[in-house]
Amino acid sequence: MLRPDIGLPRFSGGPLVPVVTYLLVIVVLSGLVTISPGASPPPVLGMIWGVFLVALTVGTLRIETVSPRSLLPSVRTLGPVIGLVTVFWGLYNLAAVALAMGGISGFEASLSRTAAHPLLYLAALFSSLLFTAIPEEFLFRTYLQQKFTRLAGETTRRTVLSGIGVAAVLFALFHLPRWFLASGHGVSSGLAVRLLGLALMGLAYGSVYALSGNLWLVALFHASMNHPPFLVKVTVPSELHLVVSVLEYTIMVTLVYLTVRVVEPVETPHIWSQGNNHASTGD
Template sequence: MVRPDTGLPRFEGGPSVPVVSYLLVIVILAGLVAISPGASPPPVLGMAWGVLLIVLTCSAVKIENVAPRSFLPPIRTIVPVLGAVAAFWGLYNLVAVGLALGGVSGFGTGLSRTAFHPVLYLAALLSSLLFTAIPEELFFRAYLQQKFTALAGGTTRRAVLSGVGLVSVLFALFHLPRWFLASGHGIGSALATRLFALTLMGLAYGVVYALTGNLWLVALVHASMNQPPLIVSVSIPSELHLVVGMIEYAVMVSVVYVTVRVTDSDGTPIVWTQRDASVSAGD
Protein backbone atom coordinates (compact mmCIF):
# COMPACT_ATOMS: atom_id res chain seq x y z
CA MET A 1 0.00 0.00 0.00
CA VAL A 2 1.74 3.17 -1.21
CA ARG A 3 -0.60 5.77 0.29
CA PRO A 4 -1.12 6.42 4.00
CA ASP A 5 -4.65 6.19 5.44
CA THR A 6 -4.81 9.89 6.31
CA GLY A 7 -6.71 12.90 5.08
CA LEU A 8 -5.77 16.56 4.94
CA PRO A 9 -4.25 17.90 8.14
CA ARG A 10 -6.43 20.27 10.12
CA PHE A 11 -4.54 23.53 9.59
CA GLU A 12 -5.54 26.20 12.08
CA GLY A 13 -3.55 29.14 10.69
CA GLY A 14 -4.77 31.53 8.03
CA PRO A 15 -3.42 32.16 4.51
CA SER A 16 -0.74 34.51 5.85
CA VAL A 17 1.24 31.62 7.36
CA PRO A 18 2.15 29.90 4.06
CA VAL A 19 2.64 33.25 2.29
CA VAL A 20 5.07 34.58 4.91
CA SER A 21 6.83 31.18 5.07
CA TYR A 22 7.34 31.13 1.31
CA LEU A 23 8.63 34.71 1.18
CA LEU A 24 11.01 33.98 4.05
CA VAL A 25 12.34 30.92 2.22
CA ILE A 26 12.93 32.98 -0.95
CA VAL A 27 14.74 35.74 0.97
CA ILE A 28 17.00 33.30 2.82
CA LEU A 29 17.73 31.33 -0.35
CA ALA A 30 18.60 34.51 -2.23
CA GLY A 31 20.98 35.46 0.57
CA LEU A 32 22.70 32.07 0.48
CA VAL A 33 23.01 32.19 -3.30
CA ALA A 34 24.48 35.69 -3.10
CA ILE A 35 27.04 34.41 -0.59
CA SER A 36 27.94 31.45 -2.81
CA PRO A 37 27.02 32.35 -6.41
CA GLY A 38 28.78 29.42 -8.03
CA ALA A 39 26.99 26.96 -10.29
CA SER A 40 26.98 24.44 -7.48
CA PRO A 41 27.04 25.48 -3.78
CA PRO A 42 29.62 23.97 -1.41
CA PRO A 43 28.39 20.68 0.11
CA VAL A 44 28.33 22.16 3.63
CA LEU A 45 26.18 25.08 2.49
CA GLY A 46 23.84 22.73 0.62
CA MET A 47 23.44 20.56 3.71
CA ALA A 48 22.83 23.62 5.89
CA TRP A 49 20.16 24.87 3.50
CA GLY A 50 18.38 21.52 3.55
CA VAL A 51 18.33 21.43 7.34
CA LEU A 52 17.18 25.05 7.50
CA LEU A 53 14.30 24.40 5.10
CA ILE A 54 13.13 21.49 7.27
CA VAL A 55 13.31 23.69 10.38
CA LEU A 56 11.34 26.47 8.67
CA THR A 57 8.69 24.01 7.49
CA CYS A 58 8.33 22.45 10.92
CA SER A 59 8.04 25.91 12.45
CA ALA A 60 5.28 26.85 10.01
CA VAL A 61 3.25 23.70 10.64
CA LYS A 62 3.71 24.16 14.39
CA ILE A 63 2.09 27.58 14.00
CA GLU A 64 -0.69 25.78 12.11
CA ASN A 65 -1.04 23.47 15.15
CA VAL A 66 -0.17 20.43 13.06
CA ALA A 67 2.38 17.83 14.16
CA PRO A 68 5.27 17.64 11.63
CA ARG A 69 5.44 13.86 12.14
CA SER A 70 1.93 13.57 10.65
CA PHE A 71 3.53 14.26 7.25
CA LEU A 72 5.72 11.14 7.52
CA PRO A 73 4.22 8.03 5.88
CA PRO A 74 4.31 4.65 7.67
CA ILE A 75 7.35 2.43 7.14
CA ARG A 76 5.11 -0.20 5.51
CA THR A 77 4.79 2.03 2.44
CA ILE A 78 8.52 1.83 1.67
CA VAL A 79 8.30 -1.40 -0.36
CA PRO A 80 5.64 -0.19 -2.83
CA VAL A 81 7.39 3.18 -3.00
CA LEU A 82 10.65 1.52 -4.05
CA GLY A 83 8.70 -0.68 -6.45
CA ALA A 84 7.07 2.33 -8.16
CA VAL A 85 10.37 4.19 -8.53
CA ALA A 86 12.16 1.05 -9.76
CA ALA A 87 9.40 0.41 -12.30
CA PHE A 88 9.70 3.95 -13.66
CA TRP A 89 13.47 3.86 -14.04
CA GLY A 90 13.44 0.27 -15.30
CA LEU A 91 11.07 1.33 -18.08
CA TYR A 92 13.18 4.40 -18.76
CA ASN A 93 16.35 2.31 -19.12
CA LEU A 94 14.65 -0.18 -21.41
CA VAL A 95 13.63 2.65 -23.72
CA ALA A 96 17.10 4.24 -23.50
CA VAL A 97 18.83 0.97 -24.38
CA GLY A 98 16.42 0.41 -27.25
CA LEU A 99 17.06 3.89 -28.65
CA ALA A 100 20.81 3.41 -28.25
CA LEU A 101 20.73 0.11 -30.12
CA GLY A 102 18.62 1.79 -32.78
CA GLY A 103 21.31 4.43 -33.32
CA VAL A 104 19.17 7.37 -32.17
CA SER A 105 21.24 10.52 -31.63
CA GLY A 106 21.86 11.32 -27.96
CA PHE A 107 21.72 7.70 -26.78
CA GLY A 108 25.01 5.81 -26.65
CA THR A 109 25.62 2.10 -26.24
CA GLY A 110 28.44 2.69 -23.76
CA LEU A 111 27.88 2.39 -20.02
CA SER A 112 27.08 5.55 -18.08
CA ARG A 113 29.01 6.90 -15.09
CA THR A 114 26.27 5.48 -12.88
CA ALA A 115 26.98 1.96 -14.14
CA PHE A 116 30.74 2.43 -13.82
CA HIS A 117 30.60 3.97 -10.33
CA PRO A 118 27.48 2.67 -8.55
CA VAL A 119 28.78 3.46 -5.05
CA LEU A 120 29.48 7.08 -5.93
CA TYR A 121 26.08 7.29 -7.58
CA LEU A 122 24.31 5.97 -4.48
CA ALA A 123 26.19 8.48 -2.32
CA ALA A 124 25.13 11.34 -4.61
CA LEU A 125 21.54 10.05 -4.65
CA LEU A 126 21.42 9.82 -0.87
CA SER A 127 22.79 13.34 -0.51
CA SER A 128 20.23 14.67 -2.98
CA LEU A 129 17.45 12.82 -1.17
CA LEU A 130 18.37 14.01 2.33
CA PHE A 131 19.37 17.63 1.67
CA THR A 132 17.37 18.59 -1.43
CA ALA A 133 14.42 16.34 -2.21
CA ILE A 134 13.02 15.66 1.28
CA PRO A 135 13.33 19.30 2.48
CA GLU A 136 11.80 20.72 -0.71
CA GLU A 137 9.00 18.17 -0.92
CA LEU A 138 8.25 18.56 2.79
CA PHE A 139 7.84 22.30 2.28
CA PHE A 140 6.17 22.44 -1.12
CA ARG A 141 4.05 19.31 -1.27
CA ALA A 142 3.46 18.14 2.31
CA TYR A 143 2.87 21.64 3.65
CA LEU A 144 2.11 24.24 0.97
CA GLN A 145 0.16 21.98 -1.39
CA GLN A 146 -1.99 20.53 1.38
CA LYS A 147 -2.44 23.97 2.98
CA PHE A 148 -3.63 25.63 -0.23
CA THR A 149 -5.80 22.61 -1.01
CA ALA A 150 -7.44 23.04 2.39
CA LEU A 151 -7.90 26.78 1.79
CA ALA A 152 -9.50 26.03 -1.59
CA GLY A 153 -12.16 23.85 -0.01
CA GLY A 154 -10.66 20.50 1.01
CA THR A 155 -10.34 17.34 -1.05
CA THR A 156 -12.69 18.14 -3.92
CA ARG A 157 -11.14 17.82 -7.36
CA ARG A 158 -11.21 21.59 -7.86
CA ALA A 159 -9.48 22.21 -4.52
CA VAL A 160 -6.79 19.58 -5.20
CA LEU A 161 -6.10 20.92 -8.69
CA SER A 162 -5.92 24.45 -7.28
CA GLY A 163 -3.39 23.38 -4.66
CA VAL A 164 -1.29 21.44 -7.16
CA GLY A 165 -1.34 24.24 -9.74
CA LEU A 166 -0.54 27.09 -7.37
CA VAL A 167 2.32 25.30 -5.65
CA SER A 168 3.76 24.24 -9.02
CA VAL A 169 4.10 27.91 -9.96
CA LEU A 170 5.60 28.75 -6.55
CA PHE A 171 8.04 25.84 -7.01
CA ALA A 172 9.16 27.28 -10.36
CA LEU A 173 9.59 30.80 -8.93
CA PHE A 174 11.58 29.29 -6.05
CA HIS A 175 14.41 28.66 -8.53
CA LEU A 176 14.70 32.30 -9.66
CA PRO A 177 17.42 33.35 -7.17
CA ARG A 178 19.78 30.78 -8.62
CA TRP A 179 18.79 31.75 -12.20
CA PHE A 180 19.57 35.43 -11.69
CA LEU A 181 22.23 35.45 -8.96
CA ALA A 182 24.22 32.24 -9.51
CA SER A 183 23.84 31.56 -13.21
CA GLY A 184 23.91 35.19 -14.32
CA HIS A 185 20.99 34.80 -16.72
CA GLY A 186 18.65 37.64 -17.57
CA ILE A 187 15.04 38.03 -18.65
CA GLY A 188 14.14 36.53 -22.01
CA SER A 189 12.82 33.49 -23.82
CA ALA A 190 15.26 31.22 -21.99
CA LEU A 191 13.78 32.30 -18.66
CA ALA A 192 10.23 31.68 -19.89
CA THR A 193 11.21 28.21 -21.09
CA ARG A 194 12.95 27.47 -17.80
CA LEU A 195 9.95 28.56 -15.72
CA PHE A 196 7.59 26.54 -17.90
CA ALA A 197 9.74 23.42 -17.54
CA LEU A 198 9.99 23.87 -13.77
CA THR A 199 6.23 24.38 -13.54
CA LEU A 200 5.69 21.11 -15.41
CA MET A 201 8.10 19.42 -13.01
CA GLY A 202 6.20 20.86 -10.06
CA LEU A 203 2.91 19.68 -11.58
CA ALA A 204 4.29 16.15 -11.92
CA TYR A 205 5.53 16.05 -8.33
CA GLY A 206 2.29 17.63 -7.15
CA VAL A 207 0.14 15.04 -8.90
CA VAL A 208 2.29 12.22 -7.51
CA TYR A 209 1.76 13.60 -4.01
CA ALA A 210 -1.95 14.20 -4.60
CA LEU A 211 -2.40 10.62 -5.77
CA THR A 212 -0.51 9.08 -2.86
CA GLY A 213 0.00 11.54 -0.02
CA ASN A 214 3.38 9.83 0.38
CA LEU A 215 6.36 12.07 1.14
CA TRP A 216 8.87 9.22 0.67
CA LEU A 217 7.63 8.53 -2.86
CA VAL A 218 7.62 12.10 -4.14
CA ALA A 219 10.99 12.81 -2.50
CA LEU A 220 12.61 9.70 -3.98
CA VAL A 221 11.19 10.54 -7.41
CA HIS A 222 12.55 14.07 -7.05
CA ALA A 223 16.00 12.86 -5.97
CA SER A 224 16.24 10.27 -8.73
CA MET A 225 15.25 12.87 -11.33
CA ASN A 226 18.14 15.00 -10.04
CA GLN A 227 20.44 11.95 -10.22
CA PRO A 228 19.05 9.73 -13.04
CA PRO A 229 20.10 6.06 -12.62
CA LEU A 230 20.73 5.48 -16.31
CA ILE A 231 22.69 2.43 -17.43
CA VAL A 232 23.74 3.72 -20.85
CA SER A 233 25.17 7.12 -21.68
CA VAL A 234 22.52 9.67 -22.59
CA SER A 235 23.10 13.17 -23.95
CA ILE A 236 19.81 14.66 -25.09
CA PRO A 237 20.11 17.75 -27.35
CA SER A 238 19.13 20.96 -25.56
CA GLU A 239 16.30 21.67 -27.98
CA LEU A 240 14.64 18.40 -26.95
CA HIS A 241 14.97 18.80 -23.17
CA LEU A 242 11.44 20.15 -22.75
CA VAL A 243 9.84 17.47 -24.90
CA VAL A 244 11.74 14.68 -23.16
CA GLY A 245 10.84 16.17 -19.79
CA MET A 246 7.14 16.18 -20.65
CA ILE A 247 7.34 12.51 -21.64
CA GLU A 248 9.23 11.66 -18.43
CA TYR A 249 6.63 13.36 -16.24
CA ALA A 250 3.73 11.73 -18.06
CA VAL A 251 5.26 8.27 -17.65
CA MET A 252 6.15 8.97 -14.01
CA VAL A 253 2.58 9.96 -13.13
CA SER A 254 1.20 6.97 -15.07
CA VAL A 255 3.44 4.52 -13.21
CA VAL A 256 2.44 6.01 -9.85
CA TYR A 257 -1.26 5.89 -10.76
CA VAL A 258 -0.99 2.23 -11.75
CA THR A 259 0.86 1.50 -8.50
CA VAL A 260 -1.95 3.11 -6.52
CA ARG A 261 -4.53 1.06 -8.41
CA VAL A 262 -2.61 -2.17 -7.85
CA THR A 263 -1.54 -1.75 -4.23
CA ASP A 264 -4.64 -0.16 -2.72
CA SER A 265 -7.77 -2.12 -1.96
CA ASP A 266 -10.24 0.23 -3.61
CA GLY A 267 -7.85 1.53 -6.27
CA THR A 268 -9.04 5.13 -5.94
CA PRO A 269 -6.53 7.98 -5.52
CA ILE A 270 -6.33 9.36 -2.00
CA VAL A 271 -7.30 12.90 -2.95
CA TRP A 272 -10.82 11.85 -3.90
CA THR A 273 -11.51 9.34 -1.13
CA GLN A 274 -10.18 10.90 2.05
CA ARG A 275 -12.14 13.53 3.90
CA ASP A 276 -10.72 16.55 5.68
CA ALA A 277 -9.21 15.47 9.00
CA SER A 278 -11.47 17.92 10.85
CA VAL A 279 -14.55 16.20 9.41
CA SER A 280 -13.31 12.70 10.12
CA ALA A 281 -12.52 13.74 13.68
CA GLY A 282 -16.18 14.57 14.17
CA ASP A 283 -15.90 18.41 14.12
Protein backbone atom coordinates in the same frame (compact mmCIF):
# COMPACT_ATOMS: atom_id res chain seq x y z
CA MET B 1 0.96 -0.48 1.08
CA LEU B 2 2.20 2.53 -0.85
CA ARG B 3 -0.35 5.07 0.32
CA PRO B 4 -0.48 5.99 4.03
CA ASP B 5 -3.91 6.15 5.64
CA ILE B 6 -4.02 9.90 6.24
CA GLY B 7 -6.21 12.69 5.01
CA LEU B 8 -5.89 16.38 4.28
CA PRO B 9 -4.94 18.23 7.49
CA ARG B 10 -7.21 20.95 8.83
CA PHE B 11 -4.76 23.81 9.19
CA SER B 12 -5.68 26.43 11.78
CA GLY B 13 -3.60 29.34 10.40
CA GLY B 14 -4.78 31.86 7.83
CA PRO B 15 -3.52 32.57 4.29
CA LEU B 16 -0.69 34.80 5.54
CA VAL B 17 1.14 31.86 7.12
CA PRO B 18 2.15 30.16 3.83
CA VAL B 19 2.87 33.55 2.21
CA VAL B 20 5.27 34.60 4.97
CA THR B 21 6.86 31.13 4.99
CA TYR B 22 7.47 31.24 1.24
CA LEU B 23 8.86 34.77 1.28
CA LEU B 24 11.23 33.80 4.09
CA VAL B 25 12.45 30.87 2.00
CA ILE B 26 13.12 33.16 -0.99
CA VAL B 27 14.97 35.71 1.16
CA VAL B 28 17.20 33.10 2.82
CA LEU B 29 17.83 31.31 -0.48
CA SER B 30 18.79 34.60 -2.15
CA GLY B 31 21.24 35.28 0.67
CA LEU B 32 22.84 31.84 0.37
CA VAL B 33 23.12 32.13 -3.41
CA THR B 34 24.76 35.53 -3.01
CA ILE B 35 27.27 34.02 -0.58
CA SER B 36 27.98 31.07 -2.86
CA PRO B 37 27.06 31.98 -6.46
CA GLY B 38 28.76 28.96 -8.02
CA ALA B 39 26.91 26.43 -10.16
CA SER B 40 27.07 23.91 -7.32
CA PRO B 41 27.04 25.11 -3.69
CA PRO B 42 29.52 23.62 -1.18
CA PRO B 43 28.22 20.43 0.47
CA VAL B 44 28.12 22.08 3.91
CA LEU B 45 25.99 24.94 2.58
CA GLY B 46 23.67 22.43 0.91
CA MET B 47 23.27 20.58 4.21
CA ILE B 48 22.51 23.83 6.05
CA TRP B 49 19.91 24.71 3.45
CA GLY B 50 18.19 21.33 3.75
CA VAL B 51 18.11 21.52 7.55
CA PHE B 52 16.73 25.07 7.35
CA LEU B 53 13.87 24.01 5.05
CA VAL B 54 12.89 21.13 7.32
CA ALA B 55 13.08 23.28 10.46
CA LEU B 56 11.05 26.05 8.84
CA THR B 57 8.37 23.63 7.63
CA VAL B 58 8.14 21.96 11.04
CA GLY B 59 7.83 25.35 12.72
CA THR B 60 5.15 26.45 10.25
CA LEU B 61 3.17 23.25 10.78
CA ARG B 62 3.24 23.81 14.52
CA ILE B 63 1.89 27.33 13.99
CA GLU B 64 -0.85 25.66 11.94
CA THR B 65 -1.39 23.25 14.90
CA VAL B 66 -0.64 20.27 12.69
CA SER B 67 1.65 17.53 13.92
CA PRO B 68 4.59 17.17 11.46
CA ARG B 69 4.86 13.51 12.46
CA SER B 70 1.30 12.86 11.31
CA LEU B 71 2.23 13.88 7.76
CA LEU B 72 5.18 11.50 7.44
CA PRO B 73 4.41 8.11 5.88
CA SER B 74 5.43 4.95 7.68
CA VAL B 75 8.82 3.43 6.96
CA ARG B 76 6.87 0.32 5.94
CA THR B 77 5.96 2.11 2.72
CA LEU B 78 9.62 2.40 1.72
CA GLY B 79 9.61 -1.05 0.11
CA PRO B 80 6.73 -0.29 -2.31
CA VAL B 81 8.16 3.21 -2.90
CA ILE B 82 11.58 1.90 -3.91
CA GLY B 83 9.93 -0.81 -6.00
CA LEU B 84 7.76 1.68 -7.92
CA VAL B 85 10.64 4.08 -8.62
CA THR B 86 12.80 1.11 -9.68
CA VAL B 87 10.11 0.02 -12.15
CA PHE B 88 9.99 3.55 -13.61
CA TRP B 89 13.75 3.74 -14.13
CA GLY B 90 13.89 0.12 -15.29
CA LEU B 91 11.45 0.90 -18.09
CA TYR B 92 13.34 4.10 -18.86
CA ASN B 93 16.64 2.21 -19.13
CA LEU B 94 15.10 -0.43 -21.37
CA ALA B 95 13.95 2.32 -23.72
CA ALA B 96 17.36 4.06 -23.54
CA VAL B 97 19.25 0.83 -24.31
CA ALA B 98 16.92 0.07 -27.21
CA LEU B 99 17.42 3.56 -28.66
CA ALA B 100 21.19 3.27 -28.19
CA MET B 101 21.27 -0.10 -29.95
CA GLY B 102 19.19 1.42 -32.72
CA GLY B 103 21.77 4.16 -33.25
CA ILE B 104 19.44 7.01 -32.27
CA SER B 105 21.28 10.30 -31.75
CA GLY B 106 21.72 11.20 -28.08
CA PHE B 107 21.92 7.58 -26.90
CA GLU B 108 25.28 5.79 -26.79
CA ALA B 109 25.74 2.03 -26.39
CA SER B 110 28.41 2.50 -23.71
CA LEU B 111 28.31 2.47 -19.94
CA SER B 112 27.34 5.69 -18.17
CA ARG B 113 29.16 7.10 -15.12
CA THR B 114 26.36 5.66 -12.99
CA ALA B 115 27.06 2.13 -14.21
CA ALA B 116 30.84 2.60 -14.04
CA HIS B 117 30.82 4.09 -10.51
CA PRO B 118 27.67 2.84 -8.74
CA LEU B 119 28.86 3.66 -5.21
CA LEU B 120 29.61 7.28 -6.10
CA TYR B 121 26.21 7.50 -7.77
CA LEU B 122 24.42 6.11 -4.71
CA ALA B 123 26.25 8.59 -2.48
CA ALA B 124 25.17 11.51 -4.70
CA LEU B 125 21.60 10.20 -4.86
CA PHE B 126 21.38 9.78 -1.09
CA SER B 127 22.78 13.26 -0.50
CA SER B 128 20.29 14.77 -2.94
CA LEU B 129 17.45 12.82 -1.33
CA LEU B 130 18.35 13.81 2.21
CA PHE B 131 19.29 17.48 1.77
CA THR B 132 17.36 18.57 -1.33
CA ALA B 133 14.43 16.35 -2.30
CA ILE B 134 12.94 15.54 1.11
CA PRO B 135 13.24 19.13 2.47
CA GLU B 136 11.81 20.69 -0.70
CA GLU B 137 8.97 18.20 -1.06
CA PHE B 138 8.19 18.48 2.66
CA LEU B 139 7.72 22.22 2.18
CA PHE B 140 6.10 22.39 -1.26
CA ARG B 141 3.93 19.28 -1.33
CA THR B 142 3.35 18.22 2.27
CA TYR B 143 2.68 21.77 3.47
CA LEU B 144 2.12 24.37 0.72
CA GLN B 145 0.17 22.15 -1.68
CA GLN B 146 -2.11 20.82 1.03
CA LYS B 147 -2.46 24.27 2.63
CA PHE B 148 -3.60 25.91 -0.61
CA THR B 149 -5.89 22.96 -1.29
CA ARG B 150 -7.52 23.57 2.08
CA LEU B 151 -7.72 27.34 1.47
CA ALA B 152 -9.57 26.64 -1.80
CA GLY B 153 -12.45 25.07 0.15
CA GLU B 154 -13.73 21.59 0.84
CA THR B 155 -11.62 18.79 -0.61
CA THR B 156 -12.78 18.17 -4.17
CA ARG B 157 -10.91 17.43 -7.37
CA ARG B 158 -11.08 21.13 -8.25
CA THR B 159 -9.51 22.26 -4.98
CA VAL B 160 -6.86 19.54 -5.12
CA LEU B 161 -5.93 20.61 -8.65
CA SER B 162 -5.78 24.24 -7.53
CA GLY B 163 -3.44 23.27 -4.69
CA ILE B 164 -1.22 21.35 -7.10
CA GLY B 165 -1.17 24.31 -9.50
CA VAL B 166 -0.33 26.97 -6.91
CA ALA B 167 2.45 24.85 -5.39
CA ALA B 168 3.84 24.13 -8.88
CA VAL B 169 4.02 27.85 -9.72
CA LEU B 170 5.68 28.64 -6.39
CA PHE B 171 8.11 25.77 -6.97
CA ALA B 172 9.09 27.23 -10.37
CA LEU B 173 9.54 30.77 -8.98
CA PHE B 174 11.57 29.31 -6.12
CA HIS B 175 14.39 28.71 -8.61
CA LEU B 176 14.62 32.34 -9.75
CA PRO B 177 17.33 33.42 -7.26
CA ARG B 178 19.72 30.86 -8.71
CA TRP B 179 18.77 31.86 -12.28
CA PHE B 180 19.45 35.55 -11.71
CA LEU B 181 22.06 35.59 -8.94
CA ALA B 182 24.09 32.42 -9.46
CA SER B 183 23.84 31.87 -13.20
CA GLY B 184 23.81 35.56 -14.12
CA HIS B 185 21.00 35.11 -16.63
CA GLY B 186 18.51 37.86 -17.35
CA VAL B 187 14.95 38.05 -18.61
CA SER B 188 14.76 36.21 -21.92
CA SER B 189 12.96 33.47 -23.79
CA GLY B 190 15.26 31.04 -21.98
CA LEU B 191 13.75 32.11 -18.68
CA ALA B 192 10.24 31.38 -19.95
CA VAL B 193 11.28 27.90 -21.07
CA ARG B 194 13.03 27.30 -17.75
CA LEU B 195 9.99 28.36 -15.73
CA LEU B 196 7.68 26.26 -17.90
CA GLY B 197 9.86 23.20 -17.40
CA LEU B 198 9.99 23.75 -13.63
CA ALA B 199 6.23 24.31 -13.47
CA LEU B 200 5.65 21.02 -15.32
CA MET B 201 8.01 19.34 -12.87
CA GLY B 202 6.02 20.81 -9.98
CA LEU B 203 2.75 19.63 -11.52
CA ALA B 204 4.15 16.11 -11.88
CA TYR B 205 5.47 15.94 -8.32
CA GLY B 206 2.26 17.49 -7.02
CA SER B 207 0.17 14.90 -8.86
CA VAL B 208 2.32 12.07 -7.51
CA TYR B 209 1.82 13.40 -3.99
CA ALA B 210 -1.92 13.96 -4.44
CA LEU B 211 -2.35 10.41 -5.71
CA SER B 212 -0.14 8.71 -3.15
CA GLY B 213 0.08 11.05 -0.15
CA ASN B 214 3.58 9.63 0.28
CA LEU B 215 6.46 12.05 0.91
CA TRP B 216 9.07 9.30 0.43
CA LEU B 217 7.73 8.50 -3.04
CA VAL B 218 7.69 12.05 -4.41
CA ALA B 219 11.06 12.80 -2.80
CA LEU B 220 12.69 9.71 -4.32
CA PHE B 221 11.31 10.61 -7.74
CA HIS B 222 12.66 14.14 -7.22
CA ALA B 223 16.13 12.96 -6.21
CA SER B 224 16.38 10.37 -8.98
CA MET B 225 15.28 12.92 -11.58
CA ASN B 226 18.11 15.16 -10.34
CA HIS B 227 20.49 12.19 -10.73
CA PRO B 228 19.02 9.90 -13.43
CA PRO B 229 20.29 6.32 -13.02
CA PHE B 230 20.95 5.66 -16.70
CA LEU B 231 23.04 2.59 -17.46
CA VAL B 232 24.03 3.90 -20.90
CA LYS B 233 25.18 7.39 -21.88
CA VAL B 234 22.23 9.66 -22.63
CA THR B 235 22.57 13.19 -23.99
CA VAL B 236 19.26 14.83 -24.84
CA PRO B 237 19.59 17.77 -27.28
CA SER B 238 18.62 21.08 -25.64
CA GLU B 239 15.78 21.65 -28.11
CA LEU B 240 14.18 18.38 -26.98
CA HIS B 241 14.51 18.88 -23.21
CA LEU B 242 10.93 20.09 -22.79
CA VAL B 243 9.45 17.31 -24.95
CA VAL B 244 11.41 14.63 -23.09
CA SER B 245 10.40 16.15 -19.75
CA VAL B 246 6.72 16.00 -20.67
CA LEU B 247 7.09 12.32 -21.61
CA GLU B 248 8.95 11.56 -18.37
CA TYR B 249 6.39 13.28 -16.16
CA THR B 250 3.44 11.76 -18.01
CA ILE B 251 4.81 8.23 -17.59
CA MET B 252 5.70 8.91 -13.94
CA VAL B 253 2.22 10.14 -13.02
CA THR B 254 0.52 7.40 -15.06
CA LEU B 255 2.57 4.70 -13.32
CA VAL B 256 1.65 6.07 -9.88
CA TYR B 257 -2.00 6.39 -10.90
CA LEU B 258 -2.15 2.79 -12.09
CA THR B 259 -0.42 1.58 -8.94
CA VAL B 260 -2.87 3.42 -6.70
CA ARG B 261 -5.95 2.51 -8.74
CA VAL B 262 -5.14 -1.04 -9.80
CA VAL B 263 -2.53 -2.53 -7.48
CA GLU B 264 -4.03 -0.87 -4.39
CA PRO B 265 -7.68 -0.41 -5.39
CA VAL B 266 -9.78 1.71 -3.06
CA GLU B 267 -12.80 3.86 -3.62
CA THR B 268 -10.84 7.12 -3.50
CA PRO B 269 -7.12 7.81 -3.03
CA HIS B 270 -5.58 10.03 -0.33
CA ILE B 271 -6.72 13.66 -0.79
CA TRP B 272 -8.74 13.21 -3.96
CA SER B 273 -11.74 12.16 -1.90
CA GLN B 274 -14.50 14.68 -1.48
CA GLY B 275 -15.46 15.97 1.92
CA ASN B 276 -12.40 14.59 3.75
CA ASN B 277 -12.44 16.39 7.09
CA HIS B 278 -9.49 14.68 8.74
CA ALA B 279 -7.85 16.99 11.27
CA SER B 280 -4.32 16.65 12.60
CA THR B 281 -3.53 18.36 15.85
CA GLY B 282 -0.21 19.33 17.32
CA ASP B 283 1.84 17.10 19.59
